[in-house]
Amino acid sequence: MIKNFLQTAWRRLWQYRSASFLSIAGLSIGMTSALLIFLWVQNEMSYDSYNPQADRTYRITAYLTNVKWVWATVPLPTAAAVQQKMPEIEKTTNIRGTGNIAFHIGNEYFPEKKCAYIDSNWFDFFHYDFLEGNPKNFFNDPFSILLTESTAKKYFGSREAIGQAIQIDTINYRVAAVVKDNPANSSFQFDVLISLQSYLSNPAAFKNDATYNNYNYRTFLRLRPGANPKKVAAGIAGVFPQSGNATKTTFDLISLKDMHFETGLTNQNDIQPASIKSVYIFSVLGVFLLVIACINYVNLTTARASRRAKEVSIRKVIGAGKASLFSQFILESLLVSLISLIITIILVRLSLPLFRQLTEKNFTDPLLHLFTWKLIGLTLLAATLLNGIYPALMLASFKPLSVFKGLNVLKVKDAWLRKGLVVLQFTFSVLLIISTIIIQRQMNYIQSLDPGYSRSQLFSFTLPWSISKGKSETERESMFSDVRHELLKYTSVAGATAASQSIVNLQSSNAGSADWDGHDTSFRPTVFQLSADPYYKDVLQIQLAQGRWFQPDSKLDQHNFVLNETAIKDFKIHTPVLGQRFTFQGDTGQIIGVVKDFHFASLHKRIGDMVFMNNPGWRNTIFVKTQAGKTPQALAAAKALWQRLAPDKPFEYIFQDEQFDQLYKDDRRLSTMIWVFSVIAIFISCLGLFGLAAFAAEQRTKEIGIRKVLGATVGNLVTLLSTDFLRLVLLSILIASPVAGWLMHQWLQDFAYHVPLSAWIFLLAGSMALLIAILTISFQALKAARSNPVKNLRTE
């Protein structure tokens, strides 16, 4: 019997191959998209939880309340001191960033960004799959290095990495372990780990870190079962030496599992924070896609069910029971689901590399996860049941005679259900269209907004600390001046300037050191600071609102300041502003100029108070503006210069445009993903509507025939067939618009500067949805309207 059923099912699929293709494609694409999304969501939600005793692991957060800084780091001695003081703490471990270092292997230098120093408890806290070496004797030699598998491969190819020598800053290290690449859900995406002992064996480094003044270590605590983290957090401040000065520090603990979505840190550096908001957005999107795909599939199969009425009747007349008809339908549905499953697996396989690229996460093959199969299984079960049971009940229960008599057995009694499904589907689609438009507009706004300075054809490189170490301020100033003059000799260089930081994303800030006449000392604003040389304004094309910029070779100007308009307003500087006394970072001078406000951070943040200083002691970065079309030559010039100044370091530079792009990497990724999945959702919805329009046209074949005989034109009939659906789409637009408006309003709140939610966006999205729907429906409506009425009426 099964063979007979499968045979019919297969032939039917083949006979209506275009319709079969639509429903299978819709389901497969929907499942694939949802699967990828949930893979990502699951990864985000499971960050670091694979580590042993992750639920008892916490990290100390430091709040430097005076300067309003929140740090994920604490001083080195904290760990040992708190453990000694509080018995609730079972174990502690420290990790310290290395900053940018370079590997010296053979005769070459390789910059390594993702490295850290770890202490000997690290592997008790965090799980690594050791391929070579082991966690026990890794710390036997203080100069041990651990590499991930792909890093080892990068440097040593197929050679054995263990025992290989790597030189960092004239010290020889030895590769003592190779581990599997970090899983995608690890917060610690370090390619290189170095024993902390090696770092502290340098007396100067040890002296620097052994005090309670330098916050350089992420310290993790494992609490004993049942210990209260709040209580432990409250005890941390007690180990710090009591100092009378103004810096007041409080501490808190954050659970390892919550760390991935941590917000509010002043500096994040090596660990990328994630947004729980995106996780919610994508969870909803994944469910949307799954529901849309299922709805679409149900609508398409049930739409074709009327064609099956004849077959079902015959089977009944020649002896089929309800049970056998029922199992036939379920089996058929199962066949379609199975085909979809196979296609889904193939699609997931094919799209995974792209998805990895899109999310920048190193996902392992999702087909190896139990979770994936649960998800596929559930979706298929839902789809199979919906598609099998619904027509099975519907068709198995009617009287076969009515079909032969030409009565329409599939009365539109469940029209409400089907209409509801279409409304739901299109509500999702319209929602996504509106969101996509608004997100794209915001991204365009970000790209095209004039930030108030010029970042084009501008690259920067930071001179290593080693070459300015031990130089006096005057010597440093003349060194930078020499570099500048050297660079300006090249025709490919249009301008050069030295500053303390990039203007694209100014991070350095301070609260409490600024003072001016009329200052209410209880007002301690966070002030962003940048030290710039006299040429900075022209190279970066910053606009002055009043006064002047620092002058070259003016000793006096080294103590003067330029503020931005916001700072002048916030500080309520007395007029005339120019010439007013200003004290900052222990230096006192005059306000000599005011620059027009410009965006020195991402548009997520409002423009804050900012002070330009001219103190050369702070500057270590050179910004080079290149002549149009001569960028490679300018880079070569900078490199040649670098190699003369610091021959033992690799030349590293970054374009300010690149840095700007980094600023919105997460936003762009979000917008790309939403765009991709919206297109998919809309596509699947259209497939559903297409199927439903076909169904409606088929149901009304007789009516269409009669109307045609009575003289209706094709236009009349298309209108007749389309109106119902267009009404549904209109309803969807009405439902979706306020929801989308609310959601997008929430999203835009994350940007201090954003596009308005204009009415035309909603109108445009609505028209797009309507247009898409009209195109989809009119295809079927035209087909029905142009058919021969005589033929239609004869089937009755």
Next chain:
Amino acid sequence: MIDLKRISKWVNVGGKPNFILKDINLNIKEGEFVSIMGPSGSGKSSLLNIIGMLDDSSEGEYFFLEQAVHSLKEKQRSQLYKQYIGFVFQAYHLIDELTVYENIETPLIYQNIKSSERQAMVADILDRFQIVGKKDLFPTQLSGGQQQLVGIARALIGKPKLLLADEPTGNLNSRQGEEIMELFKQLNNEGVTIIQVTHSEKNAAYGSRIINLLDGRVDLS
């Protein structure tokens, strides 16, 4: 074999019963070849459907092989029907997705007959109807007469005692019609009871008895 007592069938139109069949008393013995005739709307097909258990009567008693069909449960009725009755339609009603062979085989599947047995039975009947060469074709690839032949083969595959035919030659040309009627006569001679609905006097003449219906009643005149 068939005993109908005071069978009536009506549908309610605007609250009033509209009679399709009224007070039908009919007795058909095994081995008879009965033709039901009458103008359009006289209730021929309704009567056939009630006899074939595809439809219920509104009133009256129906005994089939001494069993009271009117009081049987759906399942038992279906059992009875599967075992003893074959149906032939004017529009053939073959399953388009199945081949000739599979169409004929399907009733046997529903009767839970083993695959090897089914093969033998289908091969037999294909042979008998001389359509072996057509067994792998689909219905749409056949002429009307051939399709009806397949329809009859399918009706007969379960070896029914009663064959019901609703205008079996209605869609065929006269030569094809004659062939089908000859086949019916031959089947009747082999012992199959046949009841056919027909408009054609000529076809009715193949039968051993003619029942005339008029406005839902047996016309005795």
